Amino acid sequence: MSAPTSAIESVLVENRVFPPSDAIVKAARVSGMAGYEALCAEAEKDFEGFWARQAQGNLQWTKPFTRTLDESNAPFFQWFADGELNASANCLDRHIGTATENKTAIIFEADDGTVTKITYKELLARVSQFANALKAHGVAKGDRVLIYMPMTIEGVIAMQACARIGATHSVVFGGFSAKAVHERIIDAGAVAVLTANYQMRGGKELPLKAIIDEALAMGGCDTIRNVFVYQRTATACNMVAGRDKTFAEALAGQSTECAPVAVGAEHPLFILYTSGSTGKPKGVQHSTGGYLLWAKMTMDWTFDLRSDDVFWCTADIGWITGHTYVAYGPLAAGATQIIFEGIPTFPNAGRFWQMIERHKCTIFYTAPTAIRSLIKAAEADETVHPARSDLSSLRILGSVGEPINPEAWMWYHKNVGGERCPIVDTFWQTETGGHVITPLPGATPLVPGSCTLPLPGITAAIVDEMGNDVPNGAGGILVIKRPWPSMIRTIWNDPERFKKSYFPEELKGYYLAGDGAVRSADRGYFRITGRIDDVLNVSGHRMGTMEIESALVSKTDLVAEAAVVGRPDDVTGEAICAFVVLKRSRPTGEEAKQIANELRNWVAKEIGPIAKPKDIRFGDNLPKTRSGKIMRRLLRSIAKGEAITQDTSTLENPAILDQLAQTN
Numbered sequence: 001m002s003a004p005t006s007a008i009e010s011v012l013v014e015n016r017v018f019p020p021s022d023a024i025v026k027a028a029r030v031s032g033m034a035g036y037e038a039l040c041a042e043a044e045k046d047f048e049g050f051w052a053r054q055a056q057g058n059l060q061w062t063k064p065f066t067r068t069l070d071e072s073n074a075p076f077f078q079w080f081a082d083g084e085l086n087a088s089a090n091c092l093d094r095h096i097g098t099a100t101e102n103k104t105a106i107i108f109e110a111d112d113g114t115v116t117k118i119t120y121k122e123l124l125a126r127v128s129q130f131a132n133a134l135k136a137h138g139v140a141k142g143d144r145v146l147i148y149m150p151m152t153i154e155g156v157i158a159m160q161a162c163a164r165i166g167a168t169h170s171v172v173f174g175g176f177s178a179k180a181v182h183e184r185i186i187d188a189g190a191v192a193v194l195t196a197n198y199q200m201r202g203g204k205e206l207p208l209k210a211i212i213d214e215a216l217a218m219g220g221c222d223t224i225r226n227v228f229v230y231q232r233t234a235t236a237c238n239m240v241a242g243r244d245k246t247f248a249e250a251l252a253g254q255s256t257e258c259a260p261v262a263v264g265a266e267h268p269l270f271i272l273y274t275s276g277s278t279g280k281p282k283g284v285q286h287s288t289g290g291y292l293l294w295a296k297m298t299m300d301w302t303f304d305l306r307s308d309d310v311f312w313c314t315a316d317i318g319w320i321t322g323h324t325y326v327a328y329g330p331l332a333a334g335a336t337q338i339i340f341e342g343i344p345t346f347p348n349a350g351r352f353w354q355m356i357e358r359h360k361c362t363i364f365y366t367a368p369t370a371i372r373s374l375i376k377a378a379e380a381d382e383t384v385h386p387a388r389s390d391l392s393s394l395r396i397l398g399s400v401g402e403p404i405n406p407e408a409w410m411w412y413h414k415n416v417g418g419e420r421c422p423i424v425d426t427f428w429q430t431e432t433g434g435h436v437i438t439p440l441p442g443a444t445p446l447v448p449g450s451c452t453l454p455l456p457g458i459t460a461a462i463v464d465e466m467g468n469d470v471p472n473g474a475g476g477i478l479v480i481k482r483p484w485p486s487m488i489r490t491i492w493n494d495p496e497r498f499k500k501s502y503f504p505e506e507l508k509g510y511y512l513a514g515d516g517a518v519r520s521a522d523r524g525y526f527r528i529t530g531r532i533d534d535v536l537n538v539s540g541h542r543m544g545t546m547e548i549e550s551a552l553v554s555k556t557d558l559v560a561e562a563a564v565v566g567r568p569d570d571v572t573g574e575a576i577c578a579f580v581v582l583k584r585s586r587p588t589g590e591e592a593k594q595i596a597n598e599l600r601n602w603v604a605k606e607i608g609p610i611a612k613p614k615d616i617r618f619g620d621n622l623p624k625t626r627s628g629k630i631m632r633r634l635l636r637s638i639a640k641g642e643a644i645t646q647d648t649s650t651l652e653n654p655a656i657l658d659q660l661a662q663t664n
Ligand code: PRX
Pocket: 274, 320, 321, 399, 400, 401, 402, 403, 404, 425, 426, 427, 428, 429, 430, 431, 451, 513, 514, 515, 528, 530, 531, 537, 540, 541, 542
């Protein structure tokens, strides 16, 4: 970990400010900065009382909690620990008998454009039936279930059904490889897999079940008793007798009623693997009570949700955004939401805008990468420009997953939001469970590229390496000083790593986010300057450089050594750049291209296609200090195409820099 030295230099001079209109302020749940500040003051004055009231008001408890926060075993904080509830009941049953029961819960648009709608009542019946099927196959409270499903109503049903019986799900994004699935099955000790035969993306049928078969064939997955296969397409897939069943077979004869199992508030609702600084992905464990509170509360705070909203978060359920703002938050809040199976560029790059018009979407939440690629597409082809669609239904826009550059922000504001919709640039992480630093649409004056201010009760700060506050305008390390309900509880199977990664001793017990940030001198607004560890953010997908390095060097017949760094990319935010030393002589020209491709495919097989390096450069060696440490700083400069201005006097082999700079 090192303080981001570039943070100060890279502070943008951004003077544009966009306050919410009076009409928006007036109608908003948190109204104006006065409304925001009142909530902050309440949380500050009575920290536990504030969260207790939120948890009582936002969730239905089968057993009320008597203690709000238990800090006795810090940093393993516990929230509402003696209370009991069920997450699925809080997303579905709570709406039964209210005006919401016959409301559309999900508008599903398939890759081919087919639209299916399901009401809350129908969704409850289908979740219950699936929960019964799981129970009938011996899946019980506390068991782990691996979910490898496409973006479909069934994907949400799978997650909700696990929650209903108290099973802990672990969703793996469909773009991860068999090897990645295999590692996660073993680490989680999963008893069942929920998958689909294929997924449809951009008109293509891509296998899912075959990848599960490959993962299970790698051995050591003896905990898996059942594989349930949703038949998304008519194409047959391999089925293993006694182990594999289609969803239809598993559901046959099962009742559509299933009593939700009450669990303690700290019961693990899910594990979600994410990349850290070392090779092995971390199983981020979330609670039931605190997590669900956040999912529900931020729907109200950040999106100012109203009963007639049509909410659309474009994230896949394989990522945290798809957990909190597809599978749980919108349902807990009783919203109508859009779920989209496909990709933004199929059948053309106007798909998002056409869907907003078609379904009269009012709140649209997506990633900067998607915006940037759609800007490019709209500039190249006027027929897919957002101006070609009627976007007048929109009232709030959101951004998530990576810093949004002010140019993209302005385009989004003008061309999608019609200069009338506030943009909530939400900063958060897999570990935070939900938004932590974000504007509130009816309160916060917006500054492009800034996630503005922490939510009430979130004690975000910027500190130096000893945990001391730095003044506004100076860059530093982003921390959160006090616990909050939806924070990560531990790393599955590795509590020591949890402590070391997030609560390093020198930081006074603060939560270390892993990002650099700077607060503006005038307003104290936060701007995230990027990760300060070895984690990359490529198209909003989080990836560890060490993970990719391990994948490269595991090609033992070819690769001697590898170092991976990120470099800025106009569309994907960051791009993966690998420096590789082969066991044979350094290739050039066509041969270099061919070996680079071979290595890209290897990484896709080891981790998944999302981890393929964009650039691969071959060298006779890597720049190292005399003690043998690879100097990544220098590699980052070379990857960017910058001249080396850093001190290279400690370098053992300075000539290598020229060689690496020349090869590409
Ligand atoms: O670097 C920050 C970036 O994404 C990281 C978290 O990635 P992940 O756990 O995959 O969760 C992504 C979805 C919440 C952070 O450490 N990040 C996320 N949101 C923003 C952001 N960077 C800048 N601005 C944001 N709004």
